[in-house]
Amino acid sequence: MNKENHFDAIVIGSGISGGWAAKEFCEKGLKTLVLDRGKDVRHIQDYPTAYMDPWQFRHGGQVERLIKDENPVASKCYAYREDAKHFFLPDAAQPYIQEKPFDWIRGDQVGGKSLLWARQTQRWSKYDFEGPARDGFAVDWPIRYDDIAPWYSYVEHFAGISGNKDGIDATPDGDFLPAWEMNVVEKAIQQRIQQQYKDRPVIQGRCAHLTQPRQIHIDQGRSQCQARSLCHRGCPFGGYFSSNASTLPWAAKTGNLTIRPQAIVESIRYDDKKQRAVGVRIIDAETKVSQEFFAKVIFVNASALATNLILLNSTSGRFPNGLGNDSGLLGKYVAFHNYLGTISGTMEGYEDKYYYGRRPTQPIIPNFRNVQRQETDFLRGYASFFGAYRSRGGNFEGEQVGGAYKDSLAELGGWGVSMMMQGETIPQEHNHVRLSTDQKDPYGMPQLITSVGYEDNDYRSRDDFFQQGQEMLEVAGVKNLRISDSHQNPGLDIHEMGGARMGLDPKTSLLNKWNQLHLVKNVFVTDGACMTSTGTQNPSLTYMALTARAVDYAIGELKKGNL
Numbered sequence: 001m002n003k004e005n006h007f008d009a010i011v012i013g014s015g016i017s018g019g020w021a022a023k024e025f026c027e028k029g030l031k032t033l034v035l036d037r038g039k040d041v042r043h044i045q046d047y048p049t050a051y052m053d054p055w056q057f058r059h060g061g062q063v064e065r066l067i068k069d070e071n072p073v074a075s076k077c078y079a080y081r082e083d084a085k086h087f088f089l090p091d092a093a094q095p096y097i098q099e100k101p102f103d104w105i106r107g108d109q110v111g112g113k114s115l116l117w118a119r120q121t122q123r124w125s126k127y128d129f130e131g132p133a134r135d136g137f138a139v140d141w142p143i144r145y146d147d148i149a150p151w152y153s154y155v156e157h158f159a160g161i162s163g164n165k166d167g168i169d170a171t172p173d174g175d176f177l178p179a180w181e182m183n184v185v186e187k188a189i190q191q192r193i194q195q196q197y198k199d200r201p202v203i204q205g206r207c208a209h210l211t212q213p214r215q216i217h218i219d220q221g222r223s224q225c226q227a228r229s230l231c232h233r234g235c236p237f238g239g240y241f242s243s244n245a246s247t248l249p250w251a252a253k254t255g256n257l258t259i260r261p262q263a264i265v266e267s268i269r270y271d272d273k274k275q276r277a278v279g280v281r282i283i284d285a286e287t288k289v290s291q292e293f294f295a296k297v298i299f300v301n302a303s304a305l306a307t308n309l310i311l312l313n314s315t316s317g318r319f320p321n322g323l324g325n326d327s328g329l330l331g332k333y334v335a336f337h338n339y340l341g342t343i344s345g346t347m348e349g350y351e352d353k354y355y356y357g358r359r360p361t362q363p364i365i366p367n368f369r370n371v372q373r374q375e376t377d378f379l380r381g382y383a384s385f386f387g388a389y390r391s392r393g394g395n396f397e398g399e400q401v402g403g404a405y406k407d408s409l410a411e412l413g414g415w416g417v418s419m420m421m422q423g424e425t426i427p428q429e430h431n432h433v434r435l436s437t438d439q440k441d442p443y444g445m446p447q448l449i450t451s452v453g454y455e456d457n458d459y460r461s462r463d464d465f466f467q468q469g470q471e472m473l474e475v476a477g478v479k480n481l482r483i484s485d486s487h488q489n490p491g492l493d494i495h496e497m498g499g500a501r502m503g504l505d506p507k508t509s510l511l512n513k514w515n516q517l518h519l520v521k522n523v524f525v526t527d528g529a530c531m532t533s534t535g536t537q538n539p540s541l542t543y544m545a546l547t548a549r550a551v552d553y554a555i556g557e558l559k560k561g562n563l
Contacts, residue, residue, distance in 0.1 A: 007033040010295040015112025017527045017543040018301035019243030024551035026251035033258045038109035040261040043244045047234030049083040079232040102450035103491035111244040119208045122537040123172045138427045139503045142513035151545035159241040163206030171366040178211045179204045183355040185388035189476040196475045205361035208241035229358030268314040283443045297522045304528030308499040309448045324517035332432040335534045337495040338423030338458045341465040345478040347415040362387040367536040378460035382423035383536040421465040497531035515550040522563040
């Protein structure tokens with residue numbers, strides 16, 4: 001037996017959830033192997049553009065046309081710019097088949113998309129976990145808010161989440177650092193909307209940024225957020241939460257962590273005789289040589305669609321259709337967030353006011369549609385993010401050269417206001433991913449086929465956002481309102497979820513209440529693939545909480561000899 005290939009736990013993926021799994025296992029004394037398909041990226045030293053000034057970029061921050069043409073999917077992401085494109089998986093590295101248009105955005109390094117996420121962190125409420133059973137869509141969640149609430153607090157304290165104690169039942173408070181301040185126009189909008197609509201609180205966005213670091217954050221080597229809004233470059237201050245700045249270094253200092261970058265996970269190996277998973281087979285991204293690693297427990301955190309791909313490709317005599325897939329539901333009920341709707345306008349006055357810094361969050365109007373009961377002609381609802389800002393350099397009408405132009409750049413324009421929706425979509429069986437039977441990727445693995453699209457419910461939700469959003473902004477005094485449909489493909493929200501959903505019944509779900517495969521007890525899934533429904537909140541905080549909870553349970557089961 002090669003002891004170098006044997007560990008107590010294997011974690012597939014090192015992003016938001018994988019980093020948490022690594023931290024929890026290592027902290028509890030388990031020798032843990034983390035596998036990641038991308039290159040190694042170490043905190044601070046591997047953020048090559050973090051301190052660069054705008055004039056140091058050869059193309060002014062823009063990506064060359066040739067590179068964009070070679071990466072038609074990745075280049076659609078807002079963060080895919082000259083200063084951060086090296087953190088994205090190139091399209092050609094792992095091609096996939098779009099049966100319906102789907103933009104699959106993927107990271108290409110240890111830390112995954114935790115270096116690129118938008119860092120918004122809202123808890124789910126009891127209404128979100130109760131919604132599917134109450135309204136008759138998807139299947140019932142096997143957990144409720146009270147099951148996960150202590151774990152929300154646990155991860156919030158370590159990660160560092162800023163926000164106000166707002167006292168809203170449908171948007172529970174958490175273990176918060178001081179919140180960022182709204183600017184004067186946002187405060188005016190907040191006051192006017194709340195005066196008119198008693199059921200529509202306007203709150204400052206909760207985000208994973210250290211406004212006032214605690215000792216636990218200093219112990220991680222992190223410091224206060226500098227409000228630079230250069231987060232997608234990697235933050236050398238550790239001002240926002242990422243695996244690279246937080247969970248992975250914390251795991252490493254225990255001496256129990258091994259990270260294996262450039263490891264394409266081909267499959268999880270199941271032993272028919274032992275009736276358990278025994279290890280993971282990888283393909284080296286550079287040499288294409290395969291290798292196997294073994295462990296008592298395996299956590300799959302490769303990101304939602306990649307996790308589905310790995311599970312579908314993990315076949316054996318016992319599971320010919322994918323690991324734990326007796327139900328035939330693996331890869332089905334994939335959902336996402338609806339970002340189709342945006343509204344913009346202008347606000348008169350306040351021209352003697354400005355704001356300081358580049359605040360990393362926006363005010364939110366949490367979902368107010370169908371929260372406690374079904375009230376509209378569409379299911380579920382949407383959160384509304386908005387912000388107010390002032391333009392610069394908009395008042396110069398002469399030739400765009402010379403000193404006059406330079407002086408104009410310091411002049412302030414009027415106030416603009418922008419609002420966008422983040423809507424819940426309803427999981428449908430026909431919205432699915434599956435493996436190609438004839439198309440292979442560069443590593444000899446089947447390509448993933450995505451067949452995920454919008455439903456009529458999504459357009460109804462968008463139209464309601466247009467109506468209600470305009471009405472609220474009019475009440476707030478915003479003028480010259482314009483609505484816009486982004487027409488973006490599913491996937492570009494980067495909140496894809498499902499395919500290996502949690503549930504009470506093995507016939508209708510893949511995972512139990514502990515994120516454990518019903519039929520393979522030593523394999524757990526705690527990334528977006530596990531989600532039964534999507535809610536209207538940004539999902540990463542929930543992934544973190546579910547992961548910490550599942551690791552705690554897995555360690556208990558290991559001690560009992562049940563895994």
